Amino acid sequence: MAIICCRLDAEVNFGTSNAQSLGDVHLHSTPEENLPSWTSEEEARRMGDYRDILSLTRVLMHGPKSKANVDTIIERCAGAGHLRDDILHYSKKLEKIPSDDDENRAYIMDMGVKAMRRYFFLITFRSYLYSASPIKMKFTTWMDARPEFGHLCNSLRIDK
Numbered sequence: 001m002a003i004i005c006c007r008l009d010a011e012v013n014f015g016t017s018n019a020q021s022l023g024d025v026h027l028h029s030t031p032e033e034n035l036p037s038w039t040s041e042e043e044a045r046r047m048g049d050y051r052d053i054l055s056l057t058r059v060l061m062h063g064p065k066s067k068a069n070v071d072t073i074i075e076r077c078a079g080a081g082h083l084r085d086d087i088l089h090y091s092k093k094l095e096k097i098p099s100d101d102d103e104n105r106a107y108i109m110d111m112g113v114k115a116m117r118r119y120f121f122l123i124t125f126r127s128y129l130y131s132a133s134p135i136k137m138k139f140t141t142w143m144d145a146r147p148e149f150g151h152l153c154n155s156l157r158i159d160k
Helices: 001-011 041-046 051-059 063-076 082-098 100-131 141-146 147-154
Strands: none
Touching: 001 063, 001 100, 041 082, 051 063, 051 100, 051 147, 063 082, 063 100, 082 100, 100 141, 100 147, 141 147
């Protein structure tokens, strides 16, 4: 659902100012200005500001803008499931698992990383829609031209 919303939002905003649909994200500000400063680590995690996601937003051409747009879409689609809440849930659950419970720890880590990977790809897909025309270039072609994204995706963690 979120992918379709990203695509529809990109089509609706094609040719118009993207700032209108993104609220407080400014097109001519630096990426650091677009990254929120949260008062607590808990609030930062609730908003999807994990180390690996912030690393992604720094290397994407439209990273902060893409993340802000995806976060808005996640909020709109929350009735069908809330991806950032899922990541936070698994992250908190992982913290509570005893270090000697390797099987359960691996399972929770796997579930959390899968949720983080979906978030990662939504942000990356949104950046692709800002950067390329889906008619002219497929998302997979766009991704293949950027091997650093594959490395970032393969190293996602929810425990940091």
